[in-house]
Amino acid sequence: MKKRIEKICGESENIPNFEEIENSPNFVFTPDKNFETIALFDQEGNVVNLNSWLECAYYAKGGWTNNVSDFFDGEKFLFLFLLIVPVVYKFIITRVSKS
Amino acid sequence: MNSLKIRKNIYKLIILVFLVLILFGAFNISETEPYQLDSRESLESWVYFYHNLQCEYSFFEVLNSYNLNYDISIRNEPSGSIECAGKNFWIDYRREQKIEDGWEKYSPIKLVVRVATNTHVDLIVQSIIWLTFLSLIPKNRHSFTKLNKVSILLGVLLVYLHLIGERSYYSTIGRDYFPWPFYRDFDNSIIFDNYYLYSFILILIYLFYFIDKLLETRITNLINYFPFMFFIYGSFASLNINFFILVFSFIGILGLFNNKVSIKLSITYLLFFIVWFLNSENLDKNFDVDKIKGFANTSQTNISLLFWAIVFYLLLIGVKYIVDLSKDSLDLNLLSNNFLIASSLIVITGLIGAINLPINFLSFYILGHNKSGMNTMQSVDGNAWRGLYPSAESIGEFFAFAILFCLVTYLINQFKFKIYHFFLLLINFYGLYRANNAAAIISLMLLILVILIYKNVQSKKTRNLIYFLLIILLIVGYLFLIANNSFQLLSGSVMFEAVKASSISYDFQLNEYNESAIEQANYALLLSLPADNTNFSSSLKYLLNSYTFGNKIDNVPSAISLVSSVSYYVNRSEKWGIFIAKYNPNLSEFLFGYGPNQLTEYYLGHETKYQEGLVLPHSSLITYFIFFGTIGLLVVLFLIFVYVVKNKNDFYGNILLLFFIINFLKSDSALYVPNFLIFLILINLLRIKNIFVKEA
Numbered sequence: 001m002k003k004r005i006e007k008i009c010g011e012s013e014n015i016p017n018f019e020e021i022e023n024s025p026n027f028v029f030t031p032d033k034n035f036e037t038i039a040l041f042d043q044e045g046n047v048v049n050l051n052s053w054l055e056c057a058y059y060a061k062g063g064w065t066n067n068v069s070d071f072f073d074g075e076k077f078l079f080l081f082l083l084i085v086p087v088v089y090k091f092i093i094t095r096v097s098k099s
Numbered sequence: 100m101n102s103l104k105i106r107k108n109i110y111k112l113i114i115l116v117f118l119v120l121i122l123f124g125a126f127n128i129s130e131t132e133p134y135q136l137d138s139r140e141s142l143e144s145w146v147y148f149y150h151n152l153q154c155e156y157s158f159f160e161v162l163n164s165y166n167l168n169y170d171i172s173i174r175n176e177p178s179g180s181i182e183c184a185g186k187n188f189w190i191d192y193r194r195e196q197k198i199e200d201g202w203e204k205y206s207p208i209k210l211v212v213r214v215a216t217n218t219h220v221d222l223i224v225q226s227i228i229w230l231t232f233l234s235l236i237p238k239n240r241h242s243f244t245k246l247n248k249v250s251i252l253l254g255v256l257l258v259y260l261h262l263i264g265e266r267s268y269y270s271t272i273g274r275d276y277f278p279w280p281f282y283r284d285f286d287n288s289i290i291f292d293n294y295y296l297y298s299f300i301l302i303l304i305y306l307f308y309f310i311d312k313l314l315e316t317r318i319t320n321l322i323n324y325f326p327f328m329f330f331i332y333g334s335f336a337s338l339n340i341n342f343f344i345l346v347f348s349f350i351g352i353l354g355l356f357n358n359k360v361s362i363k364l365s366i367t368y369l370l371f372f373i374v375w376f377l378n379s380e381n382l383d384k385n386f387d388v389d390k391i392k393g394f395a396n397t398s399q400t401n402i403s404l405l406f407w408a409i410v411f412y413l414l415l416i417g418v419k420y421i422v423d424l425s426k427d428s429l430d431l432n433l434l435s436n437n438f439l440i441a442s443s444l445i446v447i448t449g450l451i452g453a454i455n456l457p458i459n460f461l462s463f464y465i466l467g468h469n470k471s472g473m474n475t476m477q478s479v480d481g482n483a484w485r486g487l488y489p490s491a492e493s494i495g496e497f498f499a500f501a502i503l504f505c506l507v508t509y510l511i512n513q514f515k516f517k518i519y520h521f522f523l524l525l526i527n528f529y530g531l532y533r534a535n536n537a538a539a540i541i542s543l544m545l546l547i548l549v550i551l552i553y554k555n556v557q558s559k560k561t562r563n564l565i566y567f568l569l570i571i572l573l574i575v576g577y578l579f580l581i582a583n584n585s586f587q588l589l590s591g592s593v594m595f596e597a598v599k600a601s602s603i604s605y606d607f608q609l610n611e612y613n614e615s616a617i618e619q620a621n622y623a624l625l626l627s628l629p630a631d632n633t634n635f636s637s638s639l640k641y642l643l644n645s646y647t648f649g650n651k652i653d654n655v656p657s658a659i660s661l662v663s664s665v666s667y668y669v670n671r672s673e674k675w676g677i678f679i680a681k682y683n684p685n686l687s688e689f690l691f692g693y694g695p696n697q698l699t700e701y702y703l704g705h706e707t708k709y710q711e712g713l714v715l716p717h718s719s720l721i722t723y724f725i726f727f728g729t730i731g732l733l734v735v736l737f738l739i740f741v742y743v744v745k746n747k748n749d750f751y752g753n754i755l756l757l758f759f760i761i762n763f764l765k766s767d768s769a770l771y772v773p774n775f776l777i778f779l780i781l782i783n784l785l786r787i788k789n790i791f792v793k794e795a
Binding site for chain 2: 001002003007015016067068069072073074075076077078079082083086
């Protein structure tokens with residue numbers, strides 16, 4: 001998750017405590033003057049403007065992003081595909097040569 | 100080749116074309132109708148529409164929706180995601196702009212459709228394409244069984260080094276780029292989810308496995324088909340790597356396993372490498388390698404230096420190894436035939452690409468050229484037409500060499516000339532004419548003349564006399580040319596251009612003609628200015644001092660004046676001037692260079708007026724001087740000289756070598772993978788005794 005958050009929100013020395021945020025229904029994110037506001041969106045197209053790194057990290061963890069390609073992990077899909085293809089190929093070849 | 104094999108090969112090619120057409124969505128019908136553009140007024144809306152609906156349409160749909168007459172071109176955009184590969188990424192739109200000092204004169208609208216490509220997808224699809232092309236090479240007569248599976252692992256590790264070393268390039272184009280297999284999360288737990296790297300490594304394993312498989316049965320035949328490297332260039336669209344560099348590096352690894360390594364070469368190279376490594380500054384720069392993509396370092400990191408140093412070493416070993424293996428399979432008739440077919444294919448594909456936009460883009464992708472081919476039949480500035488090749492100069496050199504090679508093999512009775520070769524030759528000549536490489540044409544004509552004299556004059560004394568007269572004639576002709584210009588202009592042309600290219604920040608007083616000390620070539624004054632103001636490179640400072648205050652012998656031009664006046668007539672004053680303005684080495688860099696394929700420090704290390712765009716020195720000799728320094732270059736030149744002296748009886752071999760030596764003086768060709776490899780292959784071929792000797 002750290003990699004994804006850093007990709008979206010940038011690097012920070014803060015170590016977020018997401019559990020604490022989730023368990024505090026009245027948790028208020030303090031705006032950070034030094035943080036450049038970031039707009040994130042979710043898969044439904046809702047947009048949110050975030051004013052601190054912690055707030056951004058929290059939303060990024062929840063699936064919000066600033067890039068459409070983050071909704072689909074193409075590399076993961078490709079990796080699995082590349083693993084499966086030779087197995088399937090071998091299986092078919094074996095069946096064909098047996099028959 | 101029997102008809103079954105031919106049919107099989109045709110099926111392979113058809114499947115390939117379908118694969119590429121599917122990738123680029125030729126049969127794609129998008130859910131949302133494309134925006135049809137029929138009037139100039141809607142152009143902005145059309146551009147805006149495709150910006151908003153990124154990755155929705157194939158470039159075929161975008162092109163079909165465009166119904167205006169303004170020129171439009173297609174380029175790839177390497178930063179696409181996997182799911183976006185082959186789809187519309189962006190449209191560059193530049194409105195009409197008033198031309199400076201023009202009277203109601205406007206530059207035309209510029210439209211470029213950017214098609215998304217992706218590192219992983221390109222690595223898979225383009226590898227499949229080029230592996231299929233490799234599979235078309237007939238199998239060896241004898242199976243080659245010395246392949247070592249560890250070499251696959253080493254090949255993968257090598258490319259992994261590349262991925263780590265050129266992080267500034269790959270992180271720019273890949274949002275998910277992360278070169279390490281795991282990372283630590285906020286709670287310090289180790290996370291293994293870097294699928295960017297895992298899938299990259301997995302693709303490489305497959306790639307090297309198939310290269311290994313294909314080489315096992317084809318390695319000794321490869322040499323007869325190398326001219327096709329000019330047609331199938333093999334540069335991955337989104338990676339800074341070339342497929343044939345991988346293949347030859349892999350063969351180099353095989354050579355290492357089979358002890359085909361010169362200890363002297365290895366130790367010398369290692370010493371050079373230590374100096375390069377100690378000199379190298381580990382900077383996170385991103386140098387745009389543009390048309391030399393796949394054979395130049397984009398970054399300036401120690402790891403990328405290590406990668407390119409290893410690759411260059413492996414190329415030297417790989418080419419030597421493959422030539423040694425192929426001694427018995429070498430077929431000069433087949434090779435000459437392939438030279439003509441490859442050069443004709445380049446011309447024809449270039450012509451088709453010039454009139455058909457989709458074919459232009461698809462040929463760029465399928466053949467892996469560094470730049471999209473020209474989309475016009477017109478020459479650039481009425482000068483040269485490069486077709487689909489990235490450089491007109493380099494492809495012109497290839498066309499001329501193909502002609503020379505066929506002539507040589509014909510004269511030694513190794514090339515059976517048939518009627519269809521005549522047509523192929525005509526196409527080749529047309530390509531050479533359009534490439535407009537004067538040096539290649541003139542050197543070809545001169546060498547043919549030398550061959551004719553050699554063939555027709557039996558007496559060695561008379562022959563040498565004619566050669567001597569020919570040289571005198573050339574010198575007189577040259578002096579006649581010089582006579583039209585003042586010696587002052589000629590001798591200082593390179594210095595003048597170098598000073599002009601320098602980033603000088605000094606408030607000069609202008610004379611009555613509005614000329615500063617720069618235009619007046621007042622170098623004594625320029626040298627007396629504070630170094631911070633002139634910002635001259637170390638090489639320019641040295642040369643200006645030598646040119647202005649150096650010892651002069653009456654009526655004998657200095658080396659600088661001589662090179663400068665030659666540069667004027669070969670149209671290189673500006674390029675070599677820019678090189679001097681940029682070249683700012685310390686002593687060890689001057690002696691040993693920056694390392695193979697390292698242009699970043701040379702290019703970005705010293706500020707000049709030419710920081711943007713790739714302005715190359717336009718001389719392979721200078722480029723390799725940058726790479727290997729004075730000592731490295733002297734070693735190479737000495738080795739070539741020793742070779743020529745040793746093989747002075749191999750007339751035709753020396754003629755072929757001479758062609759490259761002449762052309763490398765004023766062209767950048769050695770920076771292009773096929774041109775570099777063909778030279779390396781030729782040098783190694785000439786090691787084989789009597790290869791270009793006339794058969795009875």
